[in-house]
């Protein structure tokens with residue numbers, strides 16, 4: 031019994047290690063952050079692969095910008111009806127937990143109309159998903175953050191084995 035429990039724990043840990051190692055934190059807009067209505071955020075998305083388990087990091091001054099999660103209709107018309115899901119932190123992290131198309135925009139002034147919006151398609155993560163292409167330079171900055179959970183999971187495994 032003890033043996034199979036340990037095996038199960040190790041198997042689970044390996045799965046955790048795998049997902050921790052492959053999750054990417056995407057800093058929206060790269061060096062620009064979520065700050066510039068003149069920046070083409072659509073272009074920013076184009077060389078990136080978004081997968082379930084990844085995060086979007088919105089970095090901005092919340093006196094100047096915010097983040098709305100919209101549907102396609104609202105996104106196309108830059109409409110922000112009351113009750114629409116929004117964020118107004120400064121270093122907001124959006125966890126991509128489900129696959130599919132997602133739409134985000136800034137709801138301040140005419141920022142959305144000027145181009146401060148983007149849509150992404152989140153791919154299901156799993157053993158069958160295609161390997162990510164070589165990361166573009168803007169990924170290099172963020173990839174190191176994946177090592178936190180990785181280290182934690184490794185320590186947990188080590189603690190279990192040596193306990």
Ligand SMILES: *[C@@H]1O[C@H](CO)[C@@H](O)[C@H](O)[C@H]1NC(C)=O
Pocket residue numbers: 070072073144145
């Ligand atoms: C942003 O870039 C995309 C893709 O290159 C392009 O289709 C779109 O027209 C650009 N938007 C603006 C506002 O320039």
Ligand SMILES: *[C@@H]1O[C@H](CO)[C@@H](O)[C@H](O)[C@H]1NC(C)=O
Pocket residue numbers: 101102103104111
């Ligand atoms: C988007 O949301 C608005 C407001 O809630 C709604 O009226 C509209 O039908 C929705 N569009 C889609 C494509 O779901």
